[in-house]
Amino acid sequence: MASFPVLVLNSxxxxxxxxxxxxxxxxxxxxxxxxxxxxxxxxxxxWMKDGEGRKIIDETPALPNRxxxxxxxxxxxxxxxxxxxxxxxxxxxxxxxxxxxxxHITTELIDEIDSHSALAPLHTPIAVYIMREALKLFPGVPxxxxxxxxxxxxxxxxxxxxxxxxEFAAMGVRRYGYHGISYESIIHQLRPNVPEKLIVAHLGNGxxxxxxxxxxxxxxxxxxxxxxxxxxxTRTGDIDPGVLLFMLNKIAETGVSAKEAxxxxxxxxxxxxxxxxxxxxxxxxRDLRGAIDDGNVQxxxxxxxxxxxxxxxxxxxxxxxxxxxxxxxxxxxGENDIASRAEMCAGLEALGIRVDAERNNVxxxxxxxxxxxxxxxxxxxxxxxxxxxxxxxxxxxxQPSPESxxxxxxx
Ligand code: ADP
Numbered sequence: 001m002a003s004f005p006v007l008v009l010n011s012x013x014x015x016x017x018x019x020x021x022x023x024x025x026x027x028x029x030x031x032x033x034x035x036x037x038x039x040x041x042x043x044x045x046x047w048m049k050d051g052e053g054r055k056i057i058d059e060t061p062a063l064p065n066r067x068x069x070x071x072x073x074x075x076x077x078x079x080x081x082x083x084x085x086x087x088x089x090x091x092x093x094x095x096x097x098x099x100x101x102x103x104h105i106t107t108e109l110i111d112e113i114d115s116h117s118a119l120a121p122l123h124t125p126i127a128v129y130i131m132r133e134a135l136k137l138f139p140g141v142p143x144x145x146x147x148x149x150x151x152x153x154x155x156x157x158x159x160x161x162x163x164x165x166x167e168f169a170a171m172g173v174r175r176y177g178y179h180g181i182s183y184e185s186i187i188h189q190l191r192p193n194v195p196e197k198l199i200v201a202h203l204g205n206g207x208x209x210x211x212x213x214x215x216x217x218x219x220x221x222x223x224x225x226x227x228x229x230x231x232x233x234t235r236t237g238d239i240d241p242g243v244l245l246f247m248l249n250k251i252a253e254t255g256v257s258a259k260e261a262x263x264x265x266x267x268x269x270x271x272x273x274x275x276x277x278x279x280x281x282x283x284x285x286r287d288l289r290g291a292i293d294d295g296n297v298q299x300x301x302x303x304x305x306x307x308x309x310x311x312x313x314x315x316x317x318x319x320x321x322x323x324x325x326x327x328x329x330x331x332x333x334g335e336n337d338i339a340s341r342a343e344m345c346a347g348l349e350a351l352g353i354r355v356d357a358e359r360n361n362v363x364x365x366x367x368x369x370x371x372x373x374x375x376x377x378x379x380x381x382x383x384x385x386x387x388x389x390x391x392x393x394x395x396x397x398x399q400p401s402p403e404s405x406x407x408x409x410x411x
Contacts, residue, residue: 004023006389007138008392010091011091011130016073016126018077020033020085022083028389029051032050046061088143089144093148094116094123096115097119105135105144110132120225121266152180155220160174181387183200183210185383188383195325201327201328201334204232207333209230218321229313236273237274247265279291279299279302324352324353327345327375329341352373353373365378366378
């Protein structure tokens with residue numbers, strides 16, 4: 001079967017990750033992956049690894065802006081050392097209220113996504129920039145937007161709505177949910193045995209949880225932005241709006257402009273809060289566990305708050321689903337932090353959740369529930385890039401013809 005190289009681009013607020021995959025029939029093989037990290041700093045990182053994990057680029061360039069960062073990716077991809085992609089998939093955090101389906105990227109689509117960048121100011125501007133650059137990078141190669149919000153499109157209007165004046169709802173302010181590609185990849189890996197009532201906890205630097213019935217999203221913890229929901233590395237999660245007003249008033253007292261005050265508030269709630277803000281030490285669970293071992297009280301409180309919040313969400317999702325068949329942990333903490341998993345499940349026996357200490361003593365994929373646990377508890381690493389490649393291949397097959405894809409792209 002002919003091999004088909006697909007480039008996956010995944011842009012964050014300070015990084016651009018990329019991977020080249022070979023798709024042949026149902027097979028997906030990772031050929032190369034890489035990242036430029038630390039955009040906006042003097043000492044960034046640029047690395048690439050081959051499919052076997054061997055480093056082929058390892059540099060520490062200055063990365064003053066995203067243009068310099070993307071130029072490194074673009075030069076590497078054009079160096080002739082890597083197969084030229086025949087399709088490109090863009091991980092797209094949020095497309096705005098009118099775009100809920102994964103789709104072929106046209107200049108109109110980029111403009112539409114761009115027009116709603118105020119809804120996701122940390123993620124959309126760089127995603128839009130990368131889309132525009134990628135269209136120029138490989139002319140004629142079809143690009144596709146694969147949305148993190150796509151998996152959550154099945155949430156009911158009740159779940160999506162926010163209790164705010166209707167005029168803001170009309171501007172697209174509602175619950176969208178994120179980490180959707182990770183959740184889809186968990187369902188994909190569970191097939192054909194997807195349980196009826198499932199909760200997945202994606203616990204990485206950003207953390208969220210989703211309630212899933214028969215493979216479809218019922219509810220998720222993140223809301224309008226990834227700052228909502230459960231607390232995570234540097235984000236508050238859901239919080240009393242009075243706290244935001246208190247902070248905003250304190251910032252306003254310094255005499256800054258309204259825009260500057262809003263930017264500072266954004267930084268406080270999305271980059272300086274969560275595990276980092278509470279511990280005043282780190283947003284990295286490994287550091288926090290080390291500090292807890294050394295008796296650090298603030299680190300203990302931060303991690304306890306994280307665990308407590310997740311337990312409350314599990315409880316509310318069980319109520320929403322009317323029971324639970326399986327609980328899955330994924331993301332860096334979900335896959336690796338044995339102590340967090342044990343703490344999160346302790347005390348949930350009444351919900352049928354019992355973890356076996358020995359089985360839980362692992363990193364990576366495993367079933368960690370006790371033999372007599374009513375709920376199966378599993379650890380499953382996400383496979384987001386593979387999910388993006390799958391969507392690209394499906395969307396490509398739906399394109400009328402390569403010529404019409406190109407016409408639509410340059411229209
Ligand atoms: P991102 O959201 O940036 O993709 P990851 O999914 O990589 O984040 O998760 C990062 C988190 O995983 C960090 O808090 C890190 O401490 C935690 N983590 C990674 N490895 C371990 C480990 N061995 N033990 C405990 N925590 C870990």
